[in-house]
Amino acid sequence: MESLMELESQTECVSLTAPIWQDVLAQAVTGELVAAMNYAALAGICDDPEEADQAREHEEIERSHAAAFAAAGRKIGVDVISNVDGKHWKRLREAFMRCVAERDTIGCLIVQEIMLEAFALASYSRVAIVAPGSLGKVFGAIAADEQEHADHAMAILKAERDANPPRFDDKLHRLHLEVMTTLAAMLAKECKDGHCEVCQTSCVKPSLIEVNLSAALLRGASLQQYLKTLDALGLPGEITLAWVAQLPV
Amino acid sequence: MGCAVAGVGPQVDFALVGHPESWSAAAEVFSALRGPELTPLPDDEIRDILPWIPPRAVCRVAVKSIADAEAHGLYIDSFIPPDRLDAACVRENLTRVRAAASYAIKAGARIVSLGGFSSILLEGNFDQLPAGHRTVFTTGNTLTVAFIVQGIETMCAQQGRNLRESTLLVVGATGDVGSGCVHCLATKVKRVLLYARNAERLRRLAAELEAAGVEVEIATDLGEFSEEADVVICAASLPSSYLLLDRIAHDALVCDAGYPKNLSPDAETSGATVFFGGLGQITGGLTFDPDLHGILNRHPFPDVAHGCLLEGMALALEGRFEPFSRGRGAITPKLVEEIERIAARHGIYVAPFFNAAGPLPLTMK
Numbered sequence: 356m357e358s359l360m361e362l363e364s365q366t367e368c369v370s371l372t373a374p375i376w377q378d379v380l381a382q383a384v385t386g387e388l389v390a391a392m393n394y395a396a397l398a399g400i401c402d403d404p405e406e407a408d409q410a411r412e413h414e415e416i417e418r419s420h421a422a423a424f425a426a427a428g429r430k431i432g433v434d435v436i437s438n439v440d441g442k443h444w445k446r447l448r449e450a451f452m453r454c455v456a457e458r459d460t461i462g463c464l465i466v467q468e469i470m471l472e473a474f475a476l477a478s479y480s481r482v483a484i485v486a487p488g489s490l491g492k493v494f495g496a497i498a499a500d501e502q503e504h505a506d507h508a509m510a511i512l513k514a515e516r517d518a519n520p521p522r523f524d525d526k527l528h529r530l531h532l533e534v535m536t537t538l539a540a541m542l543a544k545e546c547k548d549g550h551c552e553v554c555q556t557s558c559v560k561p562s563l564i565e566v567n568l569s570a571a572l573l574r575g576a577s578l579q580q581y582l583k584t585l586d587a588l589g590l591p592g593e594i595t596l597a598w599v600a601q602l603p604v
Numbered sequence: 605m606g607c608a609v610a611g612v613g614p615q616v617d618f619a620l621v622g623h624p625e626s627w628s629a630a631a632e633v634f635s636a637l638r639g640p641e642l643t644p645l646p647d648d649e650i651r652d653i654l655p656w657i658p659p660r661a662v663c664r665v666a667v668k669s670i671a672d673a674e675a676h677g678l679y680i681d682s683f684i685p686p687d688r689l690d691a692a693c694v695r696e697n698l699t700r701v702r703a704a705a706s707y708a709i710k711a712g713a714r715i716v717s718l719g720g721f722s723s724i725l726l727e728g729n730f731d732q733l734p735a736g737h738r739t740v741f742t743t744g745n746t747l748t749v750a751f752i753v754q755g756i757e758t759m760c761a762q763q764g765r766n767l768r769e770s771t772l773l774v775v776g777a778t779g780d781v782g783s784g785c786v787h788c789l790a791t792k793v794k795r796v797l798l799y800a801r802n803a804e805r806l807r808r809l810a811a812e813l814e815a816a817g818v819e820v821e822i823a824t825d826l827g828e829f830s831e832e833a834d835v836v837i838c839a840a841s842l843p844s845s846y847l848l849l850d851r852i853a854h855d856a857l858v859c860d861a862g863y864p865k866n867l868s869p870d871a872e873t874s875g876a877t878v879f880f881g882g883l884g885q886i887t888g889g890l891t892f893d894p895d896l897h898g899i900l901n902r903h904p905f906p907d908v909a910h911g912c913l914l915e916g917m918a919l920a921l922e923g924r925f926e927p928f929s930r931g932r933g934a935i936t937p938k939l940v941e942e943i944e945r946i947a948a949r950h951g952i953y954v955a956p957f958f959n960a961a962g963p964l965p966l967t968m969k
Contacts, residue, residue, distance in 0.1 A: 544649075544652075571652040574652075574653075575652060575653060575655065575656030576656065578653065578656055578657075579656040579657065579658060582657065582658050582660070583658055586658065586660070586707075591661065592660030592661040592662075592680075592707065593660070593661040593662055593663050593664065593678070593894070595660070596637065596657065596660055596661075596662060597637045597894065599657070600634050600637035600638050600645075601637070601638050601639065601642060604645055604646070604649045604653075
């Protein structure tokens with residue numbers, strides 16, 4: 356596989372759809388920066404120095420992803436402007452920081468690795484299929500990267516659930532109500548509560564069809580990834596189905 | 605619907621694999637799962653979301669026998685979208701059925717009934733399913749056949765029809781359910797008309813029946829038969845009711861045993877009696893958690909389900925965890941009698957008769 360830097364060194368022209376990719380990249384860069392900030396905060400509450408180092412390492416990886424997405428934008432001639440204080444992202448960040456305040460490392464991993472990563476992994480994988488040239492390759496390479504470190508976190512979370520399933524599942528459900536409700540609103544077919552504060556001008560969702568994407572497709576793929584992750588952890592399918600059915604649309 | 609999570613569920617004796625029979629059925633399940641506080645999802649959202657849901661349990665099921673036995677299981681939905689049941693989607697749908705089977709194995713189910721299209725897709729090739737040391741699979745078709753045959757015999761008796769003087773048409777005659785019905789009824793009627801798409805299979809089945817002294821006619825086009833049938837079993841769904849109803853006796857008895865059911869009693873069938881066949885009723889007790897009564901089983905009578913699903917429950921109540929129905933036309937009158945006895949021992953009987961318009965009144969011809 357080509358490295359992210361190699362992918363950055365080419366130039367391409369996708370002028371007609373560039374504004375769409377600009378907004379897609381803005382969401383991706385913002386998500387990666389939020390993830391980097393989350394890992395930095397997680398490092399601060401890890402008692403085990405090795406785990407703290409790992410969190411810092413993940414922080415760096417997420418920052419490199421953000422940089423790669425920004426470079427991919429430059430290559431198609433757009434400036435990618437991120438906004439970690441954008442309405443939805445701010446709410447997601449606050450949910451994570453509440454776990455940090457409680458020194459709840461498992462809660463942090465649930466928010467970041469199960470919920471946010473399910474969304475990132477599924478969305479990047481779908482974008483990788485349709486995005487032109489190196490842009491698609493960058494999304495594909497980063498999706499693969501995300502999968503790798505999600506696998507590591509899954510081992511920790513599985514062990515935690517096996518130790519006390521009801522306690523783990525209750526915690527997950529509380530976080531689901533907070534985080535997945537926000538993600539579902541982000542991925543709804545229409546932004547019903549106003550501008551997301553990340554798209555450059557108007558909402559990008561209606562235009563996604565022009566690049567063979569749609570908000571419905573990204574939402575479907577994300578929910579599928581989320582449910583599969585919960586299945587892998589051993590949560591009962593009939594419970595998680597009800598959770599997803601109750602999300603806003 | 606409670607939100608508390610049960611980390612470890614009760615035992616899983618059986619699993620029932622199904623799929624939504626229509627978008628409205630899927631909408632009702634989603635609505636029940638959302639609970640009364642949330643507004644139902646709009647239809648377009650359900651159509652967008654459902655295809656992405658990985659096969660999984662929708663609810664826990666507990667069944668009680670009149671003989672004091674009890675069995676616990678799961679209803680697993682493969683979430684095959686109702687508008688993707690056609691041949692073009694076979695590969696995708698098989699993947700879903702396999703994933704549903706894996707889910708059942710992982711849940712520890714000892715016997716799995718493959719409902720609706722699940723077994724049709726497999727065409728009896730159980731080796732396409734994942735292997736589970738403790739788990740066996742059954743198509744459930746033997747009990748379906750038992751209930752179809754009981755339905756025909758009971759309705760004929762109720763209407764004063766002489767089955768022995770009847771001409772029986774079986775639509776989908778070479779399929780697992782169709783051929784099972786043929787094997788059970790061919791010697792009890794005057795003449796048999798067999799309709800299916802595969803001429804070679806039709807010829808083989810006809811030769812077998814003729815050797816047993818049965819008067820048989822076969823066709824791959826309903827218009828080719830030399831006479832009209834007065835008793836009809838539709839073991840396969842037809843693209844349109846007209847195809848069939850124009851070509852049978854005006855006062856025929858028609859058992860719609862296809863899935864989904866698509867023969868409606870309307871103006872064109874005013875003289876015919878159409879009833880839904882292959883369905884049974886649990887009389888010992890049936891509970892769902894969450895409570896999806898009347899949503900998963902949308903029938904005008906309580907605790908009614910398709911024979912294919914009931915077979916797995918009956919075998920679990922009997923403690924017989926074996927692949928009773930393996931598909932591929934292996935259903936014999938002897939097996940039908942056996943599963944009928946097992947089901948009856950646990951209070952599972954042929955369902956009261958109804959069709960799309962509601963319960964059927966007792967009528968004499």
